[in-house]
Amino acid sequence: MTLLKCATHVVADLDDAVARYGAWMDYAVVESGVVDDGLAALWMAPDGAGRRYALMQPASGAQTFLRVVEGDVVEDYVPIRSYGWAAIELCVTDVEAVNARMMASPFEIIGPPRPLDGFAIVKPMQVKGADKEVVYLTQILAPGAEHGLPAPQSLVDRPFIMVLACPDLRAAMDWARDVLGLEVIDPVAIRYSMIAKSFDLPEGQKTEISTGRWGDHVFLEFDQYPQGACPRPRIEGQLPPGVAITTMEHPDFARLAPHWAVPPAMREGALYQGRRTGMLLTPEGALLEVIEA
Incomplete structure (x- = not known):
């Protein structure tokens, strides 16, 4: 069983976000409510108390969730330019079918399906x-323990890797x-189109990445960001x-x-299911919430 349990991102309008992920990625709300003072303190975001959140589950029924939490818009935030959690990677059964769905959706395709270098x-x-x-919406061509990758059970299934920009x-x-x-x-140098495009890197320049696994499951990816990356802009007191x-x-x-x-x-x-939960900070200052197994 993977240790990865949830990916959380901040949204301007909870209802809109829930509708998008429901309609286009087949995620369903299993819990919703308001962030209490204790949870806001755990997240080191005291001004997040009172904000709405929703916990969503993939159609497969997997117990690894997507959570959306309302927050104020940070106008100067640009994706794939700053350190911290850069992306959520969901496993899918058929990336071409997902691509066709995304073409009709409000999601912007920033990288079409292609084998990873x-x-x-x-x-x-x-x-x-x-x-x-x-x-990231990723079809796994060789699932199993050898590579530490899951076999998805629905067209769009659970988060299986979180990407950390370093x-x-x-x-x-x-x-x-x-x-x-x-x-x-050990680090592997690959042609990484998302990073190359975001930083306008020279043709052919590669990016070093690594992955972390526990047992049979890879669940973290570490990306070396180039010069020009910066700490993530944020509103003090919020996520x-x-x-x-x-x-x-x-x-x-x-x-x-x-x-x-x-x-x-x-x-x-x-x-959380009544278990002890604490917060770690990665070397980049990214929030890693840890539940006792």
């Missing part, structure tokens, strides 16, 4: 939502290995714009004890 076992496409969230790839890799205890692969939080389970809370940014406390709800 250096990783022939996947065929991704990329879209941008109305709230500047970036979503100023120092090796520092992020060391952190994932030393703090989280993940198995991290960062775009993809804001990654939520994972961890079976060894004891190893995390020296590293908490917000110590664990019991949380209720469909995601």
Whole structure:
């Protein structure tokens, strides 16, 4: 079972976001409400208290969720230009069918389906939502434990990888290995069209990436961002714009004890299920919410 449990992004209008992901990605709301003071404190975003949220589940019924939380618009935020959580990657059964659906949708296609350089076992496409969230929609051509990749059970299934934009790839890799205890692969240099386009990189320039896995599941990707990237602009007291939080389970809370940014406390709800949940910060300052497995 994957440790990845939820991907959270910030939206201007909750109802619109829920409708978009319901109509075009077949996600359904399993819980909704208002962010309480305790959750806002956990997220290190005290001004987020009182904002509406919705927890959404893929059509497959997988227990890895998408969560949308209302927040104020950060006008100078540009996707794929700043450090932190850069994208949510959803697994799909047929990327060409998904592409046809996206062409008719309000999502903007920013990368058409194509095999990934250096990783022939996947065929991704990329879209941008109305709230500047970036979503990769990836067909997995060779699922299974060998590659650490899932076999999706619905046309658009669950989040399976979260993408972290890094100023120092090796520092992020060391952190994932030393703090989280993940198995991290050596960096691989690939032609990364999203980053090349965003930073206007020279033709043929490659980007180093790495991945982190626990057991049979890869669930984190680390991307080395080029010069010109910057810390994410945000409104003080609120969640960062775009993809804001990654939520994972961890079976060894004891190893995390020296590293908490917000110590664990019991949380209720469909995601937390009465378990202790705390907050870590990646070396980039990105929010990594951790639930005791």
